Amino acid sequence: MKLLSDTGLLFGRYLGLTLRNPVWLVVNVSQPLFFLVLFGPLLRPLAGTPGFPAGEPFNVFVPGLLVQLALFGTAFAGFSLIGEVRHGVIERMRVTPVSRMALLLGRALRDTLVLIVQALILVLCAVPFGLRVSPLGVAVVVGLLCPMGVLFASLSYALALRLRSEDALAATLNTVTMPLLLLSGILLPLSLAPAWLRALAAANPLSYAVAAARALFNEQLGDPSIPRAVAILGLLAAAALLMAAREFRRAAA
Amino acid sequence: MIETRGLRRVFPGAGRGEPVVAVAGVDLRVAGGEIFGFLGPNGAGKTTTLRMLATLLPPGGGEARVAGFDLRREPQRVRERIGYVAQGGSTDPQISGRAELVLQARLYGLDRGTAGARAAALLDRFDLQGCADRPCGTYSGGQRRRLDLALGLVHAPRLVFLDEPTTGLDPQARARMWEEVRRLRDGGTTVFLTTHYLEEADALCDRLAIIDHGRIVAEGTADALKRRVAGDVVTLRLPEAQPAPAAGALPAEDPPAAAARLLGGQPFVREIGRDGATLRLYVDRGETALPAVLRLLDAAGLAPLALALNRPSLDDVFLHQTGRTLRERAA
Numbered sequence: 193m194k195l196l197s198d199t200g201l202l203f204g205r206y207l208g209l210t211l212r213n214p215v216w217l218v219v220n221v222s223q224p225l226f227f228l229v230l231f232g233p234l235l236r237p238l239a240g241t242p243g244f245p246a247g248e249p250f251n252v253f254v255p256g257l258l259v260q261l262a263l264f265g266t267a268f269a270g271f272s273l274i275g276e277v278r279h280g281v282i283e284r285m286r287v288t289p290v291s292r293m294a295l296l297l298g299r300a301l302r303d304t305l306v307l308i309v310q311a312l313i314l315v316l317c318a319v320p321f322g323l324r325v326s327p328l329g330v331a332v333v334v335g336l337l338c339p340m341g342v343l344f345a346s347l348s349y350a351l352a353l354r355l356r357s358e359d360a361l362a363a364t365l366n367t368v369t370m371p372l373l374l375l376s377g378i379l380l381p382l383s384l385a386p387a388w389l390r391a392l393a394a395a396n397p398l399s400y401a402v403a404a405a406r407a408l409f410n411e412q413l414g415d416p417s418i419p420r421a422v423a424i425l426g427l428l429a430a431a432a433l434l435m436a437a438r439e440f441r442r443a444a445a
Numbered sequence: 446m447i448e449t450r451g452l453r454r455v456f457p458g459a460g461r462g463e464p465v466v467a468v469a470g471v472d473l474r475v476a477g478g479e480i481f482g483f484l485g486p487n488g489a490g491k492t493t494t495l496r497m498l499a500t501l502l503p504p505g506g507g508e509a510r511v512a513g514f515d516l517r518r519e520p521q522r523v524r525e526r527i528g529y530v531a532q533g534g535s536t537d538p539q540i541s542g543r544a545e546l547v548l549q550a551r552l553y554g555l556d557r558g559t560a561g562a563r564a565a566a567l568l569d570r571f572d573l574q575g576c577a578d579r580p581c582g583t584y585s586g587g588q589r590r591r592l593d594l595a596l597g598l599v600h601a602p603r604l605v606f607l608d609e610p611t612t613g614l615d616p617q618a619r620a621r622m623w624e625e626v627r628r629l630r631d632g633g634t635t636v637f638l639t640t641h642y643l644e645e646a647d648a649l650c651d652r653l654a655i656i657d658h659g660r661i662v663a664e665g666t667a668d669a670l671k672r673r674v675a676g677d678v679v680t681l682r683l684p685e686a687q688p689a690p691a692a693g694a695l696p697a698e699d700p701p702a703a704a705a706r707l708l709g710g711q712p713f714v715r716e717i718g719r720d721g722a723t724l725r726l727y728v729d730r731g732e733t734a735l736p737a738v739l740r741l742l743d744a745a746g747l748a749p750l751a752l753a754l755n756r757p758s759l760d761d762v763f764l765h766q767t768g769r770t771l772r773e774r775a776a
Binding site: 194198201205209212276279280281283284285286287288289290442 | 499500501503521524525527528529531533534535536537538539540544548549551552553554596
C-alpha cells in the first residue's frame with residue numbers, strides 16, 4: 193500500500209519533469225527513425241535472399257528497431273539520477289520513510305511509459321514504409337517492451353548509484369550496449385549469421401525479445417518464442433528491480 | 446533524544462590505501478529541547494556521525510537510540526520522527542519550492558490537503574512566498590538554504606539534524622538562520638547541528654561536543670568547557686628577533702622561546718602554548734598575572750609588542766584538548 197502510494201507520488205514527479213521538456217521524448221525516438229528512413233530501404237532488395245526470413249522486410253526490421261529503442265531509450269536513464277544525487281535530492285528522499293523500492297519504481301515506470309509512447313510513434317511512422325501489423329500484435333509487443341524498459345532502466349540506475357560519475361556511466365553503457373545490440377539480430381536477422389555468432393547471441397536476452405517481436409509482427413501469435421521471451425525478460429526485470437532497489441537502500445553519497 | 450555508545454564508522458581506503466576511521470567510538474547524550482552543537486575541524490567526523498544518526502549510513506559499530514528508537518533495529522521508526530538538512534542542498538533546480546515541499550510532506554505520509562497546507566505555512570514562515578512557484582534553480586543562496594530547512598521540518602519532527610547550517614551564508618543570512626534555530630528550540634524541537642565556526646557553537650548552542658579525529662574530546666556547555674581550561678588567557682606577541690640585547694640579557698635565543706621558558710617556570714602559569722611569535726598563558730587570575738608577567742619580561746629585557754587578557758574561548762578549549770588551534774584549520 194505504502195509502496196503503491198509512494199511509487200505513484202514519485203512517478204508523478206518524474207513524469208512531470210519529462211513533460212516539462214517534451215522535446216526529449218521526440219529526440220530520443222529520432223535515432224530509430226533515422227534507421228527506419230536511412231537504413232530500412234537497404235533491406236528491400238535483400239528480401240528473398242537465402243536465410244532472410246519470409247514476409248514484408250519492414251515487418252522483419254521494425255520489431256528489431258523497437259527492441260533497439262527499448263535498449264537505448266532506457267539504458268541511459270541513469271544520467272538524470274547522477275544529477276539528482278549531486279543536488280542532494282536523493283539523500284533528502286532517503287531520509288524520509290519512503291519505500292526504497294518506490295524510489296526506483298517511480299522512475300523506472302516513468303521511463304517505461306515514455307518508451308511505450310515512443311514505440312507507438314515509431315510503429316506509426318513505419319506504416320507508410322510498408323509495415324503491416326495488427327493492433328493485437330502491437331499490443332503484445334508493447335507488453336514485451338515493458339519488462340525490457342524496467343530491466344534496462346533499473347540496471348542503469350543501479351550502475352549510476354555505483355559509479356556516481358557521468359563519464360564512467362557513459363563509458364560503461366557504451367561498452368555494454370554495443371555488443372548487446374549487435375548480438376541481438378536487430379539490424380539483420382541472426383538467421384544470416386554463422387553458427388558461432390548465433391551461439392553467442394543465444395546468451396543475449398535481447399535476441400529472444402527480437403525473435404518474439406518478429407513472430408508477433410508476422411501474425412504468428414502461437415510461436416513458442418513469445419512465452420519464452422516473456423518469461424526470460426520478466427525474470428530478468430524482477431531481478432534487476434531487486435538489485436537496483438538494494439542500491440537505493442544502501443546508497444552512500 | 447539521542448543516546449549513543451561507541452558509535453563507529455570505518456571507510457575503506459581509496460585504492461590500496463589504509464582504511465579510514467572516520468568515527469572512532471562516539472558516546473553522546475542529547476536531551477530533548479536543546480540545541481546541541483557538534484564542533485570540529487573539517488574531516489573530524491561530524492558529517493559521518495550525523496549521517497549515521499539520521500539513518501543514511503549504517504553504523505560500523507556501537508549502539509544508538511534516536512528519538513526513542515534503536516537506530517539499527519528500527520531505522521524506519523527513527524526516520525518518521527527526525528528531520529535532516531544536508532549541507533550541500535536538497536532541491537531539484539527545475540522544480541518549484543512549493544512542489545518540493547508538498548512532495549516531501551507526502552513522502553512522510555501526509556495526505557494531499559495537509560501537505561499543501563503545511564507547505565504554504567512553511568513558505569510563509571520562511572519568507573519564500575514570493576518565489577514559491579518558481580523553479581528552485583532561480584533562488585538566492587539564502588532562499589535555497591531556508592527552503593532546505595523547511596524541507597527538513599515539513600513533518601514537524603521533534604528532532605532535527607542540521608549539517609553546517611550556516612556555511613557559506615553571508616552574515617545577515619547567518620543571523621537569520623540562528624534566529625530560526627532558536628525559534629525551533631523555543632517551540633520544543635531538539636536541534637542537533639554541526640559547525641566549524643567557534644562563534645556559532647558559542648553563541649547558538651546550549652551544549653556542545655568537540656570532535657577531532659573521530660573522537661569526542663570534550664562535551665558540555667560552552668561555559669563549563671571554557672572554565673575547565675583555566676581561569677584566564679594572557680596573549681603575548683613578541684618580536685621575532687631580538688632588536689638590541691640589553692646588558693646581562695639572555696643569550697641569543699629568539700624572544701618567544703626565551704619568554705616561554707621564563708614564564709613557563711612561574712607557579713601562577715598553569716599552561717603555556719606557543720603559536721609562532723604569539724604565546725598564550727593559561728593563568729588562574731589574569732588581573733594579578735598581568736603585572737607579574739610584565740615585570741618578569743622587563744627584567745629579562747623582553748619587550749612584548751602586544752599584550753591582551755581574555756576569557757578563554759572555545760578555541761582555547763580545542764587547543765587545550767588537541768594541541769592544535771581550530772581557527773587556522775577552519776579558514
